[in-house]
Amino acid sequence: MKIIVGLGNPGDKYANTRHNAGFMAVDFILHYGDVFMTEKPGQEFKSEAHTWGEAEKKLIFLKPQTFMNDSGLAVKLILNFYKVDVAKDLLVIHDDVDLPLGAIRLSNDSSSGGHNGVKSIINEIGSQNFQRLRIGVETRASRSDMPTDAFVLQNFTDEELKTIKEIALPLARTEVEKFVGLGTWNLDLANKR
Numbered sequence: 001m002k003i004i005v006g007l008g009n010p011g012d013k014y015a016n017t018r019h020n021a022g023f024m025a026v027d028f029i030l031h032y033g034d035v036f037m038t039e040k041p042g043q044e045f046k047s048e049a050h051t052w053g054e055a056e057k058k059l060i061f062l063k064p065q066t067f068m069n070d071s072g073l074a075v076k077l078i079l080n081f082y083k084v085d086v087a088k089d090l091l092v093i094h095d096d097v098d099l100p101l102g103a104i105r106l107s108n109d110s111s112s113g114g115h116n117g118v119k120s121i122i123n124e125i126g127s128q129n130f131q132r133l134r135i136g137v138e139t140r141a142s143r144s145d146m147p148t149d150a151f152v153l154q155n156f157t158d159e160e161l162k163t164i165k166e167i168a169l170p171l172a173r174t175e176v177e178k179f180v181g182l183g184t185w186n187l188d189l190a191n192k193r
Contacts, residue, residue: 001058001084002180005075007094007117010048010065016161018137019068019152021095021168022117025135026050026061028169029176045081046074058082059180071117072124079125090130091179093172094118097148099136101160102167106175107132114148133175135168 008014008023015023030050050061060082064074079086087109094117099105109129112119122128139160140146146154156164 001056001082001089003060003062003078003084003090004176005062005092007068007071007092008063009068016155017153018095018156021135021137021164022093023063024164025093025169025172026063029173030061045078068117070120072120075121076124086125086127087129091133092118092121092130093133093135095137095152096134097138097152099134099138101136101139102163103136104168104171104175105134107134131179133172135172
């Protein structure tokens with residue numbers, strides 16, 4: 001079983017904000033096919049969940065509906081239910097102001113780097129030993145231009161959103177496919193485009 005969590009804030013107000021890069025990545029991946037069953041938001045995992053397969057071959061994409069700063073509450077619920085090996089089977093996708101717009105970076109067993117959603121997950125599950133896919137959203141010339149907490153809640157500009165959709169999200173999809181291991185899972189995301 002693999003669990004992929006995209007971080008963001010629920011609601012139309014936040015849909016195109018920099019902080020919702022994780023939600024955008026999950027939506028981008030799921031857009032390509034109808035192989036996923038969807039659970040309604042607010043169900044037992046306080047999340048919108050998209051599932052495929054059964055038993056040890058189950059794949060779950062999760063979009064916590066708890067708001068960013070409480071993402072760990074939703075992640076803890078699903079981890080307590082499924083009892084997966086967090087170090088191998090959990091991937092968290094989120095925005096990162098330490099990376100330039102459109103860049104992506106994998107990390108493992110690292111601190112939150114000041115990201116409140118990741119910090120919440122670490123605090124709730126009692127471990128930072130899980131994989132993360134970070135999507136760069138930084139476009140400020142200087143952090144003194146705007147405080148980070150305000151910056152990440154601003155909408156992407158049209159040009160920035162184009163970069164995210166055309167560069168970052170396809171790269172993120174490729175990394176998720178590697179994490180899942182398509183050959184092992186027989187999940188042909190590549191042909192669901």
